[in-house]
Amino acid sequence: MRTPKITLVELPPTEYGRLDDKLISTLFIKYLSFARGLHLLDAGLRQAGYTDVKVVSPGNAHSGMLHEKYWERLVSSDIVALSTITLTARQTEDLGVMLKKENPEITLIAGGPHVTYMIEDTLRWADVVVKREGDKTFPELIDKLWKNGSPEGVRGTSYKKHGMVIHGPERPALTIKELSMLPTPYYDKETLDRMEVIPVNTGRGCPFPCDFCSVNDYYGKVTRRRSNDSTIEELKQVNSLPQKFIFFTDDNFAPDLKEKHAQTKDLLRRMIREGLTDKKLSAQVRVEAAFDDELLRLFKKADGVGVYVGLESMDKDSLKEMKKGSTPEKNMEAVRRFRKAGIWVHGMFIFGLDWDTKESLNTTMDWAKHNIDSMQIFAPIPLPGTPFAKRMRNEGRILTERYNLYDAQHVILKPKNFTPYDLQIRILDRYEEFYSHKSRWGTKLLDFFKSPTKALIGGFGVYPYALKTLEGLLRSPQTIEHIEYLKSLNWPKAHIFHAI
Template identity: 30%
Template sequence: MCRIENVKIVIATKFRAYIGFAKFIRLNIFARFHNRLVGILVAILFLCAIMIRKMKIVFIEPRPPDFHIFSRFILPRLGTLILGSILKQAGHEVEVLIETAKKLNYKKLLKADLIGISSITSTAKRSYVLGDELMRLGKTIVFGGPHPSFFPEEALSHGHFVLRGEAEQSILSFVHALEQRSGLEKIPGLSFRVGDRIFYNPSAEPCLNLDTLPFPDFSLMDTGADLALRGIKPVMTSRGCPYDCSFCSVTQLFGRKYRFRSPENVMEELISLNLKKGDTVFFYDDNFVANPENTKKLLRLMIENKITPSWTAQVRVDCTKDEELLELMRESNCFFVYLGLESVNPSTLRSYRKKLTVEQIEDGINKFHQYGIRTHGMFVLGADPDDVQTIRQTAKFAIKNKIDTVQFLILTPVPGTRFFKEMDEQGRLLTKDWSLYDGHHVVHRPAGMTPYQLQKETMKAMAKFYSNWELLRLVLRFDFITFLYRTYGNYLVSRWRRQRSSRKYYRMMKEVSAGTVARLGDNYRKTAEDIRRYFARLRKKSFIAEKR
């Protein structure tokens, strides 16, 4: 359905362009030139010009405000690359700038006709500054991504348009409407402002057949940016999630019903990647094994076609009940899995609606290790049933069960989730400085401890897991591979503790906990001063040039 609609739009666009110019030629060219031959020649030149002219479109994925455990492993979100691929196939000139992979190329932004900015909550402030500065130069700005989708009115203060949710079915019609200067009211999922009034078009229907989407074209990335990926090839095989955890926005974005690509279609993409020795495939799904039969069929195809690079994915820990699946994962060269374990507190697991028990978590980790698959455990700390002891027990649990690497994240009320709505209604949000909504800063008042305790104990848990003592124990066990992973974690913890902004935040949390400060301001941290400096210099140069 997605691809058919896009083809229709491309054909319609070209057809209308030809008809429009035919009218122009009839009304203007022949009226001015009595010589029929001259008129025909001019008409041909005009037609060539419209066929050659393409809209220059640049998508930007701004960098996050701080480093984190995956900072070394750069993974672009695939949305902008898929949209770019659709537009490229329609004849537009497209580039995708991933700021974590390479510094922004401002010259390319200044030459663009349309600039799309994809934003998550933690990058929203930086995205908005970029939008403000580019609008001042007369550029057309469209926002997309999770945060603008949930707060379109906020985003429209910094840009002209917001494409909410999945935009694959509306991106071509949107660009066509911009070219024709009409028809914006018909674009599904589009929000835009006219004067003081904001219009919200009905939401776009999700693409039900994911096989119709083009493969992400990584050649659209800025020159040299692909080197920053370090041989990691991201591949998406599904969208949606039925579990609806209270702190997760996936269901609001992609729905509670799973949608899957066919194993054959995924296999075709894997072949097209031309994988080299040392490349790693990361399956980008929120739960790669959501449909076990689908996953098993894909893994069999990989084995049969002898395309078995080292691969990794996010999975549920209880998938280990399926021995056949585990065997296929091992045989197809799965070497690491990312597990959303969330908590070792049974009450917290229930409040998250995780549908897991602590015993299932322990059994699952052990089973993965039996099959030679390493585990990365992701825990979310600070739910209402949690207290200081919960955090300390979580660190002990991770060490005892020999989880290879971990993330202890602070529960964050991300916009679009039930948890955000609850915290906002209860007046428990400490700030709406979106740059702090990164899982490493306390931004709400927890029920079972003070904000300072949650901030301090979470970092202590990370320091305990990645401590020098634990590194020594790994050496004594001759587990040198895990030692290397943990050494990187040890470095990040030390770096975070030394960082001046981290120490400042600790002090601020102390004041909030003591009642000296009621809440933080909504502009606590500056995250886009480099962008402001660049455009200030640009304006200064323009002013000097005009005076001359």
């Protein structure tokens, strides 16, 4: 019996959410590491004995175009699995519809955060939805579909039967032992030739209930860390690759729990001891990591160069509202400690929360310009599955359901203390203000005396690139159109602009 031809797909964010259009212009999207999840599923399928497996990710070619060779592979597949976030939901659905039209025999499986919370909507075009973690669900589902033609009985799935949506039993999150037994992601030569950053994951889950984030629900309220032995084994394989950077994709690489901090520090010690420090490291962390001096020292010694920190706001009421568990003073001290350790700080902020005012945003910007190395400003986004989205919908404040605008750079909610247009312009202006300030020769010279390496990276790399990316965003047809739409709104009249 032949094995099925399986293709795994993750589409990039594009203008208007259209297939084969230009990639959207954002600093975050353009500096993505590769989608690790699909390559992990690829490795799991190969481990289970499936040999005809291919990952298709057009965004990794930096064009977003679905080349003819990919299309030929897709339409000739037995099973196509499509992973999507909210930002790419529209083009993912369009691809699914096109594939079914071209080959009605294809089985379409949808997975990822967006479809987990939008099951009925997704089953309009997909045959099966894999909910939350798919590491165990996916190989079992493939086996069932290929042998019996039905997903019935597979935990962690939803599907249609006789026009009715059937929800299979929930599948528990992977145990620490199961996480530690997952294979190293499989990357073929074509993928490796285009990779700049290698993604490595040490754990899943988050105990912090930030109401704008779905990680707490999607991966669980407890941080599960795979064993350091399994992470070290993956790092040994990664160490032989030519790429110069590793990004730890954990939502929090150093959880604020005594035993988890100890595990992170032990991992870094082993990396140093075993010579796994040839690549520069960056990671997402919370501010609490800055208050462990030994952790900072080990991260730096393991060639850690940068941290991505969700500071969100420098206003105490906003931080309290979003249940962030931090204060402006704590944020400031954390950034000071990171930078004192010689670590680049990429601060991430949300502008437009209910407690934000013109004065509070100005205060945040004045502090950010002189205290962090790079920054990202997000407009609040009502992502499906979050308490924030439910609250915004109940209050009638969602302006649009055009998911191609859910990139956190476009204002899609009615703020309390700004008009939507005013907030949009403020976000774009603040981006320009920050990176223009950082790009001035006086600032670069001052930074050079403080840290020559960081000054060179920022002054001749990150800052000019960020300004160029901002220019691309401002020239984007969908951005121009959206700004005109926001400008035309007549408040306080509610206006819901549905997907088109």
